[in-house]
Amino acid sequence: MNELMGSLLTHVLPLAAGAAISPTIMTLSVLILSGPHGKARQAVFTVVNVSLMCLLGIFGTAYMAHAADRHKSGKVNSASVAVDVTLGIVLLLLAIREHYSPAKDTEHDSADAAGKSTGIAVPKYAALGVVMTLTNFTTLALFAPALKEIAISKQPHSTELAVGLILVVIATVTAWVPLLLTVLVPGPAERILGSINHFTTTYKHQIVQVVMFVFGIYLLAKGLTRG
Numbered sequence: 752m753n754e755l756m757g758s759l760l761t762h763v764l765p766l767a768a769g770a771a772i773s774p775t776i777m778t779l780s781v782l783i784l785s786g787p788h789g790k791a792r793q794a795v796f797t798v799v800n801v802s803l804m805c806l807l808g809i810f811g812t813a814y815m816a817h818a819a820d821r822h823k824s825g826k827v828n829s830a831s832v833a834v835d836v837t838l839g840i841v842l843l844l845l846a847i848r849e850h851y852s853p854a855k856d857t858e859h860d861s862a863d864a865a866g867k868s869t870g871i872a873v874p875k876y877a878a879l880g881v882v883m884t885l886t887n888f889t890t891l892a893l894f895a896p897a898l899k900e901i902a903i904s905k906q907p908h909s910t911e912l913a914v915g916l917i918l919v920v921i922a923t924v925t926a927w928v929p930l931l932l933t934v935l936v937p938g939p940a941e942r943i944l945g946s947i948n949h950f951t952t953t954y955k956h957q958i959v960q961v962v963m964f965v966f967g968i969y970l971l972a973k974g975l976t977r978g
Contacts (some may be wrong), residue, residue, distance in 0.1 A: 804919050
């Protein structure tokens with residue numbers, strides 16, 4: 752079991768680490784926590800974010816595994832290579848686009864719009880969690896090939912489940928870690944998160960460019976060597 756999991760994790764962990772680097776979710780989490788009812792609102796946002804990623808993981812893996820079962824191993828390997836190469840090229844093109852025309856920041860506007868509500872505003876922060884999770888393209892672009900690795904691994908279901916849970920935990924770290932720190936160590940958490948938020952806000956576009964470029968090269972190289 753440990754050897755099987757270790758083998759699968761070597762393919763999944765690099766992608767999970769890339770998926771976890773999300774300046775948008777980190778900035779939004781800090782903004783929510785710094786506002787009224789911050790912990791409760793961030794709890795709603797985090798539950799939705801983690802739950803949605805779990806659902807995407809379950810259905811995504813099931814769909815890919817079903818598709819893989821219907822074809823011979825050679826065709827599955829070709830499809831896997833095609834996914835890696837395609838996503839690698841897309842990420843590289845987006846890195847170039849981000850360099851020349853960085854996307855508009857939306858997290859401040861989203862947080863401000865939701866923050867005008869009174870009380871915990873569960874529906875608004877749940878909706879915010881859905882929207883920000885489904886539009887966090889860099890995370891999803893690396894989450895998908897990680898799911899693909901699980902789906903085609905042919906490992907025992909218990910191993911696939913364990914690796915899938917590790918993937919979700921890592922990919923959603925920018926949502927649940929700020930909340931956990933604020934609950935456990937509120938004083939130090941404010942300073943730590945403030946410093947992280949300053950860094951991610953200042954260098955957001957550079958971070959996104961580097962992540963896209965590095966993992967674009969990674970997926971492209973991975974696909975070509977597999978092919």
